[in-house]
Amino acid sequence: MYIHTTKIRVRYADTDQMGYMYYGNYATFFEVGRVEMLRSLGMTYKSMEDSGIIMPVSELKCKYIKPALYDEEITVKVIIEQMPSIRIHFRYELFNEKEELIHLGETTLVFVDKIKNKPCLPSSEFLDKMKPYFN
Numbered sequence: 459m460y461i462h463t464t465k466i467r468v469r470y471a472d473t474d475q476m477g478y479m480y481y482g483n484y485a486t487f488f489e490v491g492r493v494e495m496l497r498s499l500g501m502t503y504k505s506m507e508d509s510g511i512i513m514p515v516s517e518l519k520c521k522y523i524k525p526a527l528y529d530e531e532i533t534v535k536v537i538i539e540q541m542p543s544i545r546i547h548f549r550y551e552l553f554n555e556k557e558e559l560i561h562l563g564e565t566t567l568v569f570v571d572k573i574k575n576k577p578c579l580p581s582s583e584f585l586d587k588m589k590p591y592f593n
Contacts, residue, residue: 460592462498462536465533466531468526488563491534495536511570511572514568516568524559532560545568
């Protein structure tokens with residue numbers, strides 16, 4: 459299992475008239491968490507794309523527990539429970555500044571060969587970086 463946390467502040471532009479984070483913006487927080495998780499492994503989305511692999515989202519699930527509020531610093535915990543293959547599944551737990559669980563989410567992404575536009579395995583570099591967490 460691999461776990462990584464990132465902190466993101468809710469900006470005014472992220473909120474609705476009530477000062478709650480707009481429901482569609484949770485997916486953006488998930489993406490920031492995924493990007494920073496890759497960075498923590500010494501990789502980037504750009505390097506994966508430059509190597510010919512893109513990662514579209516095939517599934518998204520959200521459970522809203524409490525609202526994220528304007529100017530709160532949110533902790534995004536990203537969890538990978540299974541070794542990736544053609545797909546990679548992420549779980550997310552979002553916490554407010556009081557360390558209360560406010561949101562649960564999941565996404566599934568598919569590794570796709572950019573030229574052939576077909577599912578493929580991730581790069582050996584990525585798999586090598588993930589293996590120590592799943593032995």
